[in-house]
Amino acid sequence: MAPVGSSSGSPVRVLITGAAGQIAYSLIPLVAKGEVFGQQQEVILHLLDIQPMLGVLNGVVMEISDCAFPLLRDVVATADVEAAFKDIDYAFLVGAMPRREGMERKDLLRANVGIFKVQGGALDKLAKKDVKVLVVGNPANTNALICSKYAPSIPKENITAMTRLDQNRALAQIADHVKSQVQNVRKLIIWGNHSNTQFPDARFVEVQKDNSWSSITKIQHDEKFLKEQLIPIVQKRGAEVIAARKLSSAMSAAQAAADHMRDWFHGTKKDDWISMAVVSKGEYGVPQGLVFSFPVTVENRQWKIVPDLPIDDFAREKIQITTKELEEERQEAQAATESQ
Numbered sequence: 001m002a003p004v005g006s007s008s009g010s011p012v013r014v015l016i017t018g019a020a021g022q023i024a025y026s027l028i029p030l031v032a033k034g035e036v037f038g039q040q041q042e043v044i045l046h047l048l049d050i051q052p053m054l055g056v057l058n059g060v061v062m063e064i065s066d067c068a069f070p071l072l073r074d075v076v077a078t079a080d081v082e083a084a085f086k087d088i089d090y091a092f093l094v095g096a097m098p099r100r101e102g103m104e105r106k107d108l109l110r111a112n113v114g115i116f117k118v119q120g121g122a123l124d125k126l127a128k129k130d131v132k133v134l135v136v137g138n139p140a141n142t143n144a145l146i147c148s149k150y151a152p153s154i155p156k157e158n159i160t161a162m163t164r165l166d167q168n169r170a171l172a173q174i175a176d177h178v179k180s181q182v183q184n185v186r187k188l189i190i191w192g193n194h195s196n197t198q199f200p201d202a203r204f205v206e207v208q209k210d211n212s213w214s215s216i217t218k219i220q221h222d223e224k225f226l227k228e229q230l231i232p233i234v235q236k237r238g239a240e241v242i243a244a245r246k247l248s249s250a251m252s253a254a255q256a257a258a259d260h261m262r263d264w265f266h267g268t269k270k271d272d273w274i275s276m277a278v279v280s281k282g283e284y285g286v287p288q289g290l291v292f293s294f295p296v297t298v299e300n301r302q303w304k305i306v307p308d309l310p311i312d313d314f315a316r317e318k319i320q321i322t323t324k325e326l327e328e329e330r331q332e333a334q335a336a337t338e339s340q
């Protein structure tokens with residue numbers, strides 16, 4: 001495999017499922033180049049796809065070798081779930097059917113939830129007990145909930161789902177609107193489901209100008225943009241990309257997956273937060289056990305939900321809508337997995 005680079009400590013084993021697919025094609029180099037676990041951390045990639053895709057996966061493995069990534073210690077490319085999940089430290093669960101034009105993400109539930117039942121069982125049996133998992137495959141929140149249900153020996157806090165793409169989309173839209181750059185915008189929240197009921201909440205957003213941060217409400221008096229335009233743009237962005245590409249987002253999804261795991265590994269920036277879909281313990285009135293996107297800070301690889309943010313009537317209504325959808329998905333997913 002690729003040459004061994006100079007690094008400290010032992011390599012981490014990182015599983016990427018759906019490894020022959022389009023998101024993985026953009027994600028693998030980010031992980032292998034040190035963009036997620038840092039420039040000092042060697043990695044061993046575990047790449048899982050299904051048997052009929054092994055030929056394609058073999059081509060991906062050839063390209064990985066040809067990239068000569070210095071931090072890449074080894075590659076395990078397989079269709080065998082046991083080999084893929086053995087002793088892993090981190091998992092990107094990407095492998096699942098993507099939606100096509102005209103579908104909602106929850107339409108994938110029946111097709112995909114069985115994958116996450118099996119992979120939850122594999123995590124339980126084979127992964128390190130402190131494995132950290134990011135579910136990307138849609139419907140991501142509910143797939144993560146099912147995965148966790150079938151992995152009872154893995155802490156529920158360690159199984160998360162991705163709403164970072166929605167966060168990145170919203171930050172980019174706001175930066176564009178205020179004629180700045182994304183690094184000058186912070187504290188956007190995605191509440192709820194990675195679906196068109198999510199609530200991109202810009203009430204606490206701060207914008208940096210001349211080295212000082214101030215509330216967006218001081219800079220941007222256009223409440224119409226924040227309340228009426230930004231929310232549907234972000235809610236529908238995935239569908240818009242599908243309509244244009246005839247394929248769902250991949251480059252941006254891979255970047256968001258890398259951002260999520262990097263911040264979980266290295267921690268969040270001072271005076272900022274990120275959105276991660278994590279298990280609810282009843283915070284902000286969200287029913288226990290739902291995998292719900294909240295604002296979180298991360299320290300020592302533990303996330304913590306930002307407490308005590310004021311919830312006004314507008315926000316409460318939006319949070320209730322996305323909560324209701326997640327409760328319905330939970331019911332449907334539980335019925336589907338029990339009958340499988």
Ligand SMILES: NC(=O)C1=CN([C@@H]2O[C@H](COP(=O)(O)OP(=O)(O)OC[C@H]3O[C@@H](n4cnc5c(N)ncnc54)[C@H](O)[C@@H]3O)[C@@H](O)[C@H]2O)C=CC1
Nearest residue numbers: 018020021022023049095096097098136137138162165253
């Ligand atoms: N949470 C998020 O923000 C986003 C989620 N997604 C979702 O990510 C998933 C993957 O998307 P793409 O990479 O574009 O799809 P893709 O179709 O290009 O690749 C999926 C890969 O998963 C493989 N796969 C299917 N069943 C598997 C299993 N049981 N084990 C391992 N691999 C398996 C397929 O063979 C295929 O190679 C989709 O469900 C998509 O909707 C996509 C974009 C953003």
Ligand SMILES: O=C([O-])CC(=O)C(=O)O
Nearest residue numbers: 099138165238239248249
């Ligand atoms: O929209 C889709 O189906 C893919 C996805 O999750 C996104 O782009 O956010």
